[in-house]
Amino acid sequence: MTPRDDNDEFRVDGGEASAGTLEPPVAEGEAVVDSEGPDTDESQAVVINPAEVVSAVDDDVGRGEPPESASSGSDSACVSETAQATATAAPQPDAERAAAVIGHPVWRLPNCKIAGTEYVADLAGLFSEFNPVEIQNVTLETGDTGVDCNFDTKLKAILCRPMDAGDFDFKLNIDVVKYERHVFPLRLTVNPDPKTLWKNIPSDQNAFYAKPDSSNAFLACGDGLSIVAASQRGRSHAQDGKPRDDDFAYFHDEDRQYWILAAADGAGSARFSRKGSEIAVKSMIDEIRLSTSGDFWTSIEPTLLKWKDDGDPSSEQAIRTILYKVLVSAAFEARKRIGQAAKDLQVRHQAEYGRDEKISPRDFATTLMATIVKRIGNRWFVASYWVGDGAVAVYRPDGTSSVLLHGMPDGGEFGGQTAFLTMDSVWPNDAKSIIDRRIRFDLLDSFKAVVLMTDGISDPKFETDNRLRQVDAWDDLWHDIDSAVCFGDRNDSVAERLLSWMDFWSLGNHDDRTLLILY
């Protein structure tokens, strides 16, 4: 800020002031001598009060130029009688004349959103206080702010591209007829570009429950199917060197043609949630593998076909019971293991550090989503279990332009509120309500992709729960990813590019991001 002394002897420093002017362009040598005012077709002529116009003087007088030009006044445009008289009588710097300086309160310019961008501040409001024809000259002083700023006469606006963030004080001088100078202190706030403020501090890989800050994987499964997965620590964690709380795991049984996909999002506010998400996805894979081993699939195949092809309701009920045993039991086991981990950690803290703190499963809070995909003849059985936010979906099932959301996200009244595997409310004492709320299954002719994602992806890409059900939102996302990762390549590079794609910028959305796709 450069506070200036607003005294009568005001001098315009041509070096730092970017002078704008509201005067019409006047051709050199053009003299205006009649009392009708200046002969110009510009509507914003400087002086049009005929009574005041007696002769022509140098148009530079109003700008506070040195007297040399004033003495050659007869070859230029006109100003008021007073100006003429003074200029002739006292060939001294204009500033030494007793022009009245009228101070005004600080005028706040709209904030510049991001340093380094083009900025235009409309000053129409400020100029509305003046009769445009009385304005002779406008100058902008930027002082030592270092901001390259100009006043645009036509737009009545300030144009600049401030390169640094901060608060800057300028001064706008408006000279009007009768030697009045109105001085408006202007204040401009320039925000930094949030992108430049984010830091990427690696998490401590030797810390307790350490986890790599990112991870990706690709698996070619034959038969034109592949799994691609990537998980990226969010900027909000990278900013403080905190670990990634998301996790994923998958399994493929080549012989029996089935897949298990699992993803989890550890709660940001739970101190060991990075471990909670890891335990959750691993337990899910382990438990489902166990319960679907041996001749499990051949034994249930007739039931699946009877339900799908004959519409047999008792078969549907049987499938629900089977999936309760497979999926819900696995999730329950995951929760149990998290409970055990909390107990073990508390004992360890007590033994090693003598700390008496209570460690509960809440400290490991995590969401969990898991999907089983099984080939049945030429068809696909898809079954999911889902607690929390994010999304689980079958994209373009049966060759249709649609999306099958495989469950319902758990949302709260406010943002960021969701359900976690570790919460009692997720485990009502009633199998039917758990199945109704958390289990979905279908037998499909085909699908383009089975997709699991944490809210680090679904929040910026879908915004609301309703958008999750709209296929155009999924189409946009699919094309967006495909153009960046080239799904068709079907090799490790797809996973690497998926991880890079995950670094996408979205204002205010900086959570961990995990995406797991079978396609």
Place this chain on the structure above:
Amino acid sequence: MRRLPVYLLIDTSGSMKGEPIEAVNAGLRTLVSSLRRDPQALETAYISIITFDREAKVIVPLTAIEDLQLPEITTPESGPTMTGAALELVCNRVDLEVRSVSNDVKRDWKPLMFIMTDGSPSDIQKYREQIPECRKRHFAAITACAAGVGAKIDALKDLATSTVSLDTCDSATFSQFFAWVSASISSGAQSVGAVSQLVLPSPPAEVSLV
């Protein structure tokens, strides 16, 4: 985008005149400029300022940090402290401005409230009535600041999830308090809704938790 709504309630009764209100103005300027430098706060925090003296007024409606322009806060010569009216107003503003329970718009984070006063509520009955109303708005945290020896701590404790006291109303102490408010907002901008109450960072020495 999910916004973090932050409501700052400032006592502007006559007793705040002079150095205290100057210190508040300076503190707010520091608060805003430090939030501008925190990427998480710059992107998500929205600030509203409500003042209360003989009446409660919205000085700044809920505004993004990047658009925020702080006005100079002034005080009348004297008069009552209508803290209850301020609570009533903040509840109305939350109902109006905070987006919750919808499948069609992005829900905001739970709002935060900071209330600073150097006295006690003149409208004590309304103040009592409004405490349960504030509870219903599900603030992630209500932090009350009792500034100076004249501030009634007991009344604030009934309202707030945490209460702090400042021994003096000078600019050094206020600046510490506002620095702490800024840190609290930053940590609020980072927290995810797994906890029902926001855990605030520990305050500096000049700001004592009571």
